[in-house]
Amino acid sequence: MKIALNGVSARHPAAKPDAPDAIRDLSVEIANGEQVAIIGASGSGKTTLLHVLACALKPTRGSLQLNGADPWSQSTSDLQRTRGKLFLAPQVPPLPPRQRVVTAVLAGRLPNQSLIASLRSLFYPSGIGLAEAALARFDLAEKLFERVDRLSGGERQRVGLARSLVSDASLFLVDEPLSALDPTRSTQAISSLTNGAKERGATLVCTLHQVDTALASFPRIIGLREGLLAFDLPATRVTDELLRSLYANKLDELTGAAPAHEDLAQTPLPAVMHCR
Ligand SMILES: Nc1ncnc2c1ncn2[C@@H]1O[C@H](COP(=O)(O)OP(=O)(O)OP(=O)(O)O)[C@@H](O)[C@H]1O
Numbered sequence: 178m179k180i181a182l183n184g185v186s187a188r189h190p191a192a193k194p195d196a197p198d199a200i201r202d203l204s205v206e207i208a209n210g211e212q213v214a215i216i217g218a219s220g221s222g223k224t225t226l227l228h229v230l231a232c233a234l235k236p237t238r239g240s241l242q243l244n245g246a247d248p249w250s251q252s253t254s255d256l257q258r259t260r261g262k263l264f265l266a267p268q269v270p271p272l273p274p275r276q277r278v279v280t281a282v283l284a285g286r287l288p289n290q291s292l293i294a295s296l297r298s299l300f301y302p303s304g305i306g307l308a309e310a311a312l313a314r315f316d317l318a319e320k321l322f323e324r325v326d327r328l329s330g331g332e333r334q335r336v337g338l339a340r341s342l343v344s345d346a347s348l349f350l351v352d353e354p355l356s357a358l359d360p361t362r363s364t365q366a367i368s369s370l371t372n373g374a375k376e377r378g379a380t381l382v383c384t385l386h387q388v389d390t391a392l393a394s395f396p397r398i399i400g401l402r403e404g405l406l407a408f409d410l411p412a413t414r415v416t417d418e419l420l421r422s423l424y425a426n427k428l429d430e431l432t433g434a435a436p437a438h439e440d441l442a443q444t445p446l447p448a449v450m451h452c453r
């Protein structure tokens with residue numbers, strides 16, 4: 178899927194009226210099949226940008242075009258159809274606790290299934306081999322029939338990523354996929370994700386706190402600073418100096434671990450995010 182943002186500003190629906198927009202005046206074009214990492218300090222607007230791309234958040238200014246059409250000027254049914262082509266993987270995947278892993282993974286296919294097929298799949302999952310293959314790419318095949326609430330945080334995060342690989346979305350929007358993973362798992366997860374998107378010809382936009390991983394795994398890097406576009410460059414041209422200026426007063430985030438997000442599971446998400 179091809180993306181064009183033209184002068185886009187956006188804010189969280191719960192933001193205070195006097196707060197500035199979380200992203201401001203962003204103009205970016207991303208070609209079909211491109212892989213882009215978004216980096217920037219905590220609060221710089223990375224998740225807000227992903228939500229705009231997922232059509233979960235309407236821009237307050239400017240326009241978004243997906244494959245040449247503005248989703249917000251489409252009819253409700255066309256907007257739903259457009260959302261069906263997007264896969265938004267939130268940092269904490271919304272997995273029902275008592276669900277089996279196989280059902281949770283196959284939920285990635287729901288947006289393009291009929292209601293009857295979706296309901297049937299809750300009781301008689303079809304495509305078990307597909308789910309197993311997706312889980313195997315994240316070294317989780319043996320958890321196929323485990324209950325979701327018996328998984329560790331990192332395993333749940335990987336189940337959320339495996340879900341993306343069974344969907345037939347043409348745009349993957351992935352929010353901090355590595356925050357609960359150790360370095361070995363991180364390397365494996367990011368290459369499964371980038372290879373999976375490449376095999377499908379899907380566009381991949383991924384926010385990352387791990388700058389080294391972003392530079393090593395993505396050909397193009399977008400840096401956000403306080404909601405503004407700081408740079409948009411091939412990874413090979415992102416210098417230490419640019420990174421230091423991007424993280425300015427938050428240099429600990431550049432060198433240390435990603436900030437904790439314990440409260441995220443409690444944060445209500447836009448309705449569209451619950452569909453996957
Ligand atoms: N739940 C919320 N309620 C009100 N304002 C919010 C909320 N979430 C985000 N914001 C506002 O939007 C700004 C950008 O937040 P966003 O989540 O997009 O940043 P981020 O770059 O993803 O940060 P992080 O790296 O911590 O995930 C925040 O600084 C805050 O002002």
Ligand SMILES: [Mg+2]
Nearest residue numbers: 223224225352
């Ligand atoms: Mg975020």
